[in-house]
Amino acid sequence: MRKFIISLLFGLTLVFTSNAQSLSTVKGNVSDSYSTEPLNGVTVTVLGTTIEQLTDEKGNFVLQNVPTGNQLIQVKLIGYESQNFPISVVDGEEIDLGSILLYEEILEQNDLSIISLSTEELNDDEGGADNTVGLLQSSKDVFLSTASYEFSSTFFRPRGYNSENGKLLINGIEMNKIYNGRPQWSNWGGLNDVMRNQIVSNGLAPSEYTFGDIAGSNNVVMRASEYSEGGRVSYAASNRSYTGRVMASYSSGVREDGLAFSILASRRFGNEGYNDATLYDANSIFAAIEKRFNDKHSLNLTAFYTPNRRGKSSPNTQEVIDLKGNQYNSFWGYQDDKKRNSRMREIEEPVIMLNHYWDINDVTTLNTNVAYQAGKIGNSRLNYDVNNPDPTYYRKLPSYFLRFDDALDYEGAYLAQEKFVNDGQIDWTAMYQANLTNGRAVYALYEDRNDDKQFTANTIFRTELNDNIDLNAAATYRKLKSKNFASMLDLLGGNGYLDIDTFSDLGSPEAQNNLQDPNRLVQEGEKFKYNYEIDANIIDAFAQAQFQYNKVDFYLAGQISKTDYQRNGLYENGRFQGNRSLGKSDKIDFTNFSAKGGLTYKISGRHLLDFNAGYLTKAPTIRNSFSNSRENNDIVVGLTDEKVTSFDASYILRTPMVKARLTGYYTMFEDATEISFFYADGISGTNDSQGFLQEVLTGINKRNIGLEFGIEAQVTSTIKLKGAAAIGDYIYDNNPNLYVASDDFNQDINGGRIDYGEASLKNYHVSGGPQRAYSAGFEYRDPDYWWFGATTNYFSNGYVDVAPITRTSNFSSDPVDGQVFTDYDPVLARELLAQEQFDDYFLVNAVGGKSWRIDDYYIGFFATVNNILNTKYKTGGFEQSRNANFRTLRDDQAREKPVFGSKYFNGFGTTYYLNVYFRF
CATH class of the missing domain: 2.60.40.1120 (Carboxypeptidase-like, regulatory domain)
Incomplete structure (x- = not known):
């Protein structure tokens, strides 16, 4: 048939x-x-x-x-x-x-989008790439599907957007974090079977639930009545982020009494994924129950809890990669013959939401929702008062012993290389011994914690004014109370840890992390180093009108929002005494307006032209509002709203045989703010040329321009050909302002800040995965319910993230007298500051599966092999800012192996994923 x-x-x-x-x-x-x-x-x-x-x-x-x-x-x-x-x-x-x-979609591919995320992709607090925007999309759009399933493993970002440029909703409730604007993907990890009902709006296209953003919106419907009756049990095996996953789910459908429920439980586990010692330990539970009282009113309760722990993996210099390989991870070492990772990320943030659905009449609905989320996020790391335990610390690598041409230490380099190649991991035993010898802990393991409590309430209204006009409107309130502190996890055999800053004068008040309780000996489970709260409130409302006619559809939408933040310091930091660190900061508040509109002209049922345009103003996130929130109340100087202007135009073809879309887009980001933290040498304008800095960039403009193309052709009843291409160019469009701050600076001079003026970043490329990607493949789907597909993907134009401080006046200034270096060479400087472009690369992937029906039951499997040719490639990286001036960078880059070369994230080699399921 x-x-x-x-x-x-x-x-x-x-x-x-x-x-x-x-x-x-x-x-x-x-x-x-x-x-x-x-x-x-x-x-x-x-x-x-x-x-x-x-x-x-x-x-x-x-x-x-x-x-x-x-x-x-x-x-x-x-x-x-x-x-x-x-x-x-x-x-x-x-x-x-x-x-x-x-015919059911091959939705098992959604599992791939989640399972393939590496530690760097899932954790945005350690400088990892951020390419998760759109990964859960189940859109029928050919290009978006390819970007989700073929391009995602390379940190590719559609149109160069970050995940904060899109909105992720569950049951109409926004799930993006207020702290950084990004969805916390781990909070619904392992819930694949109940996340299949998704309503996707691409780009600025209209949504019934939210005004959205330039990267679109995705509403995941977790409503009990929306799940078909039946159950599913599956088991997955992989060598990516985890090695095994078991999942079971069941949905009742809507019963005669109007009740419906759905439940799920899953576990993901693995001692390590593709990278060494990347432990994965995650459990997930989900429940939804809905009661239909009558034809007009329904009440749904949804709750899920997905606690998870993951071991992180390190970015590495080329020297380290050459010695230890792509899978090397410096964050772990053996303890009692077991691998122990010092950098663990632990998340426990359960969510509960209540949704009321009211069908006022045949054309009007009102959906009112409340949600509450509370829990913790912890990121562990080592703290030390003596020698750095990191095995890739620059003094432990061969390049350190060969850094001076007139004092080459070949013996030291050889011994360092032998030690690193044969071991090259954290020495837990040595740290225990040092603590036992010293009495109190000079090494300790702690975690950076943030415990959030967030309440969200919204109401979403929709009505059909007539056969041609739909009206949508919504109002939302979000309130956040965020507690942030360092918590002692393990004293490693020591008798307490002295809560001071060992890099300050130990006899002075500046050494105290908390002047209210000086020289405190910290025990396991106690707070130390820093302790503060953030309060945030966001109110927003939007309205949208959609018009549909025979030849033309168009829409108009507007949004208004009000945002405020305030920090409350619970410690009085010795480097920032008084109310500069203790007590409440000034309240920051923003009022923002946004508007967008679009038009679809139907040349015919097969040929369409689509246009979208928007102008958005957005409050900066909490992360980019305080220059160093862990230590003080200082607000970023010159903080202002971010402005975004975006436009796209598409030609869409849809015939029984061919579906295609060609889109051109342009986006301008203006007045953005970014904050970075690093240790640098060669800082001018200070009493000391070294220091741990907070680098604050303000007034950043970025321009994203490019083309997207996707096509699929059903050439026979069983064979489908598909292709996609993304050609982008994402650059800095101006020279933003840069200042640095540090507790090492004189706080009486300009508040401990040094303003370097403009950073010459214009026309440098914005980092974050390849800016160009191409894919071609096929899929064979047999009437006997087995299928197979393969794709070849080509990636290019990926760039390292440049260090802004080296593009300021500091680069040419002698830290001794602040004057231009006498040996400064502008031609050589341009060569040194040229942005590194990564090599192009091909990835070949294959996928297939089969299902069987036995009476009323279904059995099937799904398998994929990615990077079949085991191609080695870089997905991202960043310049180290340690060499902050011309001389230090020149001397370091002249070496065969730079001491402070760029650090890179490497892509996975050949990986597999196998999923076997049983449906009933």
């Missing part, structure tokens, strides 16, 4: 949609291809018109007043492959499409 229908479709032709109306009708019946059960709620649309209907409980539909001429009927349901039926309508005729079988 399916082959007959598809063959019939290929022989028909679609032309421009006629506006003439008639009494012609089109009817049919839609059912599941596996179970042959009728499907309720399937959307059946005459493309290019406003004629649309949902199938009833028996899967039937009847479209009235279908215009005469050639038309294209689309049959669509989330979780299934859409089908298009070209028909030729004669005035007064009834067309019966008969029984239409919908």
Whole structure:
């Protein structure tokens, strides 16, 4: 039947949609291809018109007043492959499409998007790449699907956007973190089976739930009544982030008493993933229950808890990679013959939400939601008062012994290399011995903690004003109380840890981390180093009107928001005495306005032109509002709103055989702020040329421009060809202002700040994965429910993240007298400051699976192999800012192996993923 229908479709032709109306009708019946059960709620649309209907409980539909001429009927349901039926309508005729079988999408690919995330991708606090925007999308768009499943492992970011440029919602409630604007993906990790109902808005396209952002919005529907009745048990094995996952879920469907529930439990585990000692230990539970009181009111309760622990992996210099390989991780060492990672990330942030759905009448709905999230995020690390225990500390590597041409220590370099190659890991035993010898701990393991409590409430309104106009509106309130502190985890055999800054004058008040309790000996489980709270409140509202006509659809939307932040210091830091660190800071508040609009012109049912434009103003995040929130109340100097202007234009082709989209886009970011922390040599304008700095960039402009193209062709009933291309150019568009601050500076002079003026960043490329990506592949899907596919992907134009301080006046200034170096060479300086571009590379991936129906049960498997050729490549990296001036950078780069070369993130080699499931 399916082959007959598809063959019939290929022989028909679609032309421009006629506006003439008639009494012609089109009817049919839609059912599941596996179970042959009728499907309720399937959307059946005459493309290019406003004629649309949902199938009833028996899967039937009847479209009235279908215009005469050639038309294209689309049959669509989330979780299934859409089908298009070209028909030729004669005035007064009834067309019966008969029984239409919908085939389930190959949704196991969603598992890949989550499982393939590396530690650096999931953790944005350690300078890792941020490419998770859109990874959960189940959009039918060819390009977005390719970006999610083929490009994501390379840190590729569609249009160069970060994840804070998109909105992730669950049941209409925004889940982006207020601290940095990004979704915390781990909070719903392991819930794959209940995250399949997604409503995606690409880019600035309208959404019923939120104003959105330039990277679009994605609403995951976790409503109990939306899950089909049945259960699923699966087991997955992999060598990526974890080695095993078991998952079980069951949904009741809507019972006669109006109750529906859905539950899930899963566990992900592994002693290490692709990188050494990257422990993975995660559990997930989910429950949703809904009660339909009548045809108008329904109440849904959703809760999920996904505690997880993961071991991080280190970025490495090329010297380290050459000696130890791509999978090397410097964060671990053996303790009692077991690998122990010093950098663990632990997250426990359960979520509970209550949703009320009110169908006021046939065309008007009101959805009101409340949510509460509380818990902790901890990132562990070693603290030390003596020698740095990091095995890649520069004094332990061969390059350190060969740094001076007139004092080459070949013996020292050889011994260092032998020790590093044969071991090269953290020495836990030595740290225990040092603590026992000293009495109190000179080494300790602690974690940077933030304990958040967030309350969210919103209401979402939708109505159809008439057959052509829909109105959406929503109002949201979010309140955050965030506690931030360092917590002692393990004294490593020591008798307490002295809570002072060992880099300050130990006999002075400046050495005290808390003057209210000086020279405190910290025990395990206690807070120390820093302790403060952040209060945040956000109120926003948006309204949107959508207009649909035969030839043109368009929309207009606007948003207003009010944001405020305040820091409350609980410690009086000795370097920032009085209310500069203790007590409440000044309150920061912003009022923002945004607007967007778009138009779709339907040349015909097959050919469409789509345009979107928006101007957004956004409050800076908490992360970029305080220059050093751990130690003081200082607010970023010159802090202001970020402005975003964005435009895109698309040509869309959709025929029974070919679907394609070509999009050009332009986005300008203005007045952004970024804060970095690092240790640097060669700092001018200070009493000491060294220091641990807070680098603050303000007034940053970035310009993103490019093309997106995606195409798929159903060349036969079983073979589909697909391709995608992303050609982007993402650059800094101005020279932003830069100042540095440090507790090592004289706090009486300009508040301990040095203003270097402009950083010459204009026309440098913004880092964050390849800016160009291409993919070509095929998929074979047999009628006997087995399928196979392969793709070849090519990536280029990836760049290292440059160090802004080396692009300021500090670079040419002698730290002794502040004057330009007498031996400063502008030509050599340009060579030294040229941005490194990564090598291009190919990745070949293969995927396949099969399913069987046994009575009313289904068994299947899904498998993929990525990077079949085991290609070695860099996904990202950053320049170390240690060499802050011309002389230090010149001398270091002249060496065969720089002591402070750039640090890189490496891509995975050959990896696999296998999932076996049983549905009932």
